[in-house]
Structure formats: structure tokens, C-alpha cells
Amino acid sequence: MLRLVCGNLNYSSWSVRPWLALKHAGAEFRVHDVGLKTEADWKPRILGFSGAGKVPVLVDGSLSVHESLAIAEYVAELNPTAQLWPADQKLRARGRAISCEMLSSFPALRSRMSMNLRGRAERTPVGPDIDAEVARVLDIWKASLSSSGGPFLLGDFSIADCMFFPVVTRFRTYGVPLSGAPAGYSASLFDLPMVQELQRLARETPAIPEYDAALAG
Numbered sequence: 001m002l003r004l005v006c007g008n009l010n011y012s013s014w015s016v017r018p019w020l021a022l023k024h025a026g027a028e029f030r031v032h033d034v035g036l037k038t039e040a041d042w043k044p045r046i047l048g049f050s051g052a053g054k055v056p057v058l059v060d061g062s063l064s065v066h067e068s069l070a071i072a073e074y075v076a077e078l079n080p081t082a083q084l085w086p087a088d089q090k091l092r093a094r095g096r097a098i099s100c101e102m103l104s105s106f107p108a109l110r111s112r113m114s115m116n117l118r119g120r121a122e123r124t125p126v127g128p129d130i131d132a133e134v135a136r137v138l139d140i141w142k143a144s145l146s147s148s149g150g151p152f153l154l155g156d157f158s159i160a161d162c163m164f165f166p167v168v169t170r171f172r173t174y175g176v177p178l179s180g181a182p183a184g185y186s187a188s189l190f191d192l193p194m195v196q197e198l199q200r201l202a203r204e205t206p207a208i209p210e211y212d213a214a215l216a217g
Contacts, residue, residue, distance in 0.1 A: 001029060002022070002029035002060050003029065003031075003060075004029055004030070004032065004057075005032045005034060005050075005055055005056060005058075006019065006031060006055050006057075007036035007055045007056070008036050008037075008205045008208060009033075009201050010115075010118055010119075010202035010203075010205045011114070011115055011117075011205075011208055011211050012036065012055065012056075013115040014054075014056055015055055015068070016115070016117075016162075016165065016166055016198065017056075017068040017071075017072060017163055017165070018056050018072055018075065018162070019031070019056075019198065020161075020195075020198070021072040021075045021084060021159060021162045024082060024084065024162075025076070025078070025079035025082035026079065027075060034046050034055060036055065037210070038206045052067075057071075058071040058074060058075075060074075068103070069099055069100070069159070072084065072162055073159070083156065084158055086154045092154075094154065094160075095153065095159060095160040098140050098144065098160055098163070098164075099159060099160050101140070102167070103163065106137070106167075107133075108127070108129040108130040108132075108133050109134065109137070109167070109170065112127075112130055113125060113173070113174045116173050116211060116212065116214070117169050117173070117202040119212060119215050120173060120175075121174045121214075122215060123175070124175045125174060125217065134171075137167055138178075138182050140153075141153065141181065141182045142181050144160070145181045145182075145184075145185060146181070150181070150184065150185065150188070152185070161189065165195070168185070168186050168189050
């Protein structure tokens with residue numbers, strides 16, 4: 001059985017992404033939470049699975065795959081009928097481009113709106129840097145939904161939605177106002193049974209005080 005070595009599903013955006021891909025694919029897998037920042041030996045535990053020293057890691061027999069997008073791609077290859085990428089070549093190209101942009105960009109959003117699925121912030125961070133990044137995310141969503149027809153970024157649920165779901169949760173946690181197509185997109189994601197399951201799991205995870213403190217802003 002596949003094993004997803006991950007961080008706390010309430011806080012770890014990187015871990016949530018492959019979790020969603022595995023769930024959507026209907027794959028059989030076990031979750032191995034390394035106790036990120038809550039157990040003394042969490043760093044050596046990660047190194048036991050990957051020399052990169054980061055989560056998530058997908059373990060499939062003797063193979064270990066790290067990095068969330070690479071894991072999602074591997075899951076898509078193992079489960080082609082799940083159609084984690086659309087059949088349309090142009091939509092696949094868009095999906096891969098925006099997924100890579102999500103992983104390589106948006107430093108202000110990552111640092112000032114850290115993921116906290118069950119949490120709610122006291123205020124919404126503002127400033128030229130983060131405002132520009134929020135606007136870029138919304139532009140990506142609007143363009144993708146317009147091109148695909150929705151309700152998800154590439155039409156049906158895909159790896160691109162796995163990549164952007166943590167941002168959807170950040171916007172809710174930090175009170176970023178949504179309207180029109182982005183609001184509908186957010187609602188469609190939160191309506192998914194697997195997302196509702198994820199939220200139940202997140203409520204049960206140990207608190208990480210330094211992350212929760214960020215909600216006070």
C-alpha cells in the first residue's frame with residue numbers, strides 16, 4: 001500500500017496537495033504524520049524517508065517520491081482513469097503552467113497568510129506585495145475558469161486544483177473577499193466530500209502554537 005509521509009494536515013499546504021490527489025484517484029494509502037514541530041524527533045523522521053529533509057514524501061515499495069507536484073504526477077500515472085489531468089492538450093498545458101507558478105511564486109502570500117485550515121485570522125494582511133499576489137491568483141482563477149467552463153480550474157477536478165486548494169483555504173482563513181467566479185470556485189472545492197473529510201481530519205491534529213499565533217497578526 002502507498003504511504004504518504006506528511007506534515008500536519010491543518011497547516012502543511014505541501015502535504016494537503018498530494019493527499020487530495022490520492023483521495024481523488026481513489027488510491028489506497030496510509031498517512032504517516034511525522035509530528036512536524038510537535039514531536040522532538042520530527043526532523044530525523046523526515047530524513048529517514050528522504051534526503052531532501054522535507055515533507056511530503058510518497059513511499060511506494062522501494063521508491064520514495066518527494067515534492068508535492070511530482071507526487072501528484074506519479075499518482076496520476078498510477079491511476080489514469082482518475083483523469084487528474086484533462087484529455088485536452090491545451091488545458092493540460094495551462095494546468096501544468098499554473099501549477100508550477102503556484103509552487104515557485106507568491107512568497108508574500110506564503111509568509112503572511114500561512115495555511116491554517118481550521119483557524120480564522122483577526123485581520124486580513126494588506127500591502128503592495130501581498131495585494132499584487134492575491135490579484136494574480138484571482139486572475140489565474142478567472143482566466144482558467146473562463147477557458148474551461150468550470151466548476152474547477154480545468155473543468156473537472158485536477159492536479160491544478162490540488163495545487164491551489166491551500167490558497168483557497170488561506171483566503172477563507174484570512175478573510176480575503178471573493179466574488180463572482182472565484183467565489184463559486186471556492187464553494188465548489190469546499191463542497192467536495194474529500195475536502196469535508198480533510199477538514200474533519202484537520203480539526204483533530206495537534207496545535208502548533210507558532211503557526212496559530214500568526215492569526216493574531
